[in-house]
Amino acid sequence: MRRMDVLVGAVALVGCVVAFALTLRFSTTTPAAMMSGMGAEFFPRLVILVMAILAVCIAFGIASPPMEKPAPVPGVVWITVAILAAYIAALEILGMWIASLALMLVLGRMWGERNYVKLGIASVVLLGALYFVFIRFLKGGFPEGMIARLWS
Numbered sequence: 001m002r003r004m005d006v007l008v009g010a011v012a013l014v015g016c017v018v019a020f021a022l023t024l025r026f027s028t029t030t031p032a033a034m035m036s037g038m039g040a041e042f043f044p045r046l047v048i049l050v051m052a053i054l055a056v057c058i059a060f061g062i063a064s065p066p067m068e069k070p071a072p073v074p075g076v077v078w079i080t081v082a083i084l085a086a087y088i089a090a091l092e093i094l095g096m097w098i099a100s101l102a103l104m105l106v107l108g109r110m111w112g113e114r115n116y117v118k119l120g121i122a123s124v125v126l127l128g129a130l131y132f133v134f135i136r137f138l139k140g141g142f143p144e145g146m147i148a149r150l151w152s
Contacts, residue, residue, distance in 0.1 A: 002061065009059025016052040020045060076110070083107060095145025100127055 026041045057063060083106060090099040104123035105116075113119045134140045 012055035
């Protein structure tokens with residue numbers, strides 16, 4: 001057993017216990033006589049159980065062959081994480097569409113795309129597909145952002 005595997009398994013198990021405890025707070029809104037199938041708490045508890053089993057496997061090194069120390073995480077990964085965190089914050093201010101377009105352009109450029117026209121067209125087409133599927137077809141909604149709320 002490797003010390004780091006035991007630590008990861010223990011942290012995952014603690015997370016599972018906390019998550020399971022939160023499922024005990026689910027309230028029953030459907031009378032038992034009318035409920036068909038499983039209750040709302042069943043699926044989350046099933047997922048938590050699977051996660052706990054996997055955490056035990058990690059902690060005891062089950063099906064985990066020895067391996068060399070992995071290479072350090074490249075810096076571009078941490079920059080991408082920071083950009084994604086900024087994107088989440090920008091959603092509230094700019095709204096889904098402007099923030100997503102900016103995200104696609106920035107990440108595309110950072111990941112090596114040199115042709116701004118191709119990057120812009122691909123971003124707009126992808127956002128158009130998202131709009132059609134989620135807004136028109138599924139009748140959903142996305143965050144407007146403070147800027148869009150100024151006009152409404």
